[in-house]
Amino acid sequence: MSKTEGSAVWSGGIKDGKGAISTKSGALKDYPYGFASRFEGKPGTNPEELIGAAHAGCFTMALSLILGEAKLTAERMETKAEVTLEKVEDGFAITAVHLTLRAKVPGADDAKFQELAGKAKAGCPVSKLLNADITLDAKLES
Structure with missing residues (x-):
């Protein structure tokens, strides 16, 4: 079992309040978020963006693991996760969540490639969550 954590602090109301998000690793340390960054496109992060990066x-x-099991190694993979909040x-x-993958394998x-990418989509822990x-x-590039 592996455990890690993220944290958030918040002060104020929903629209005028401000928050800060931190990660145990320090990748984010008191990084600002709030109503404006979540719903109005203002600077700062938001939970959906962080879920997208995590996914x-x-x-x-x-x-990468699944490719290795198939005796393949990616030269490069780039994934974007577009998260829809409604x-x-x-x-x-x-x-x-729409995953867009461009890979050179x-x-x-x-x-x-499509079979293995589908297996990864279904099996990754964040997908399961x-x-x-x-x-x-998913597109395989030459």
Whole structure:
């Protein structure tokens, strides 16, 4: 078992308040977030952006493992995770994540690559955590 943590502090109301997010590793230390950075495109981060980064990282790392099991090694993989936050009946919900992967994997054919990428999408721990519609657009580059 592995455990780590992230933390947040908040002061004020929902619209005028301010928060800061930190990670145990120090990758984020008191990094600002708030209503404006979440809903109005202002500077700062937001939980959905962090989930997107976590999902992209987890999926890409899982695919690296799966490729290795198939005796393949990626020269380069780049994943973007687009996270959709929508207003729903009882507030807000993350309803979807769309993963876009561009990869250069010497020796891989597209059919095998698609199979392995799909396996990584379904099996990565962050995918398993999210109760959202997770889609994948994977392209093998030559």
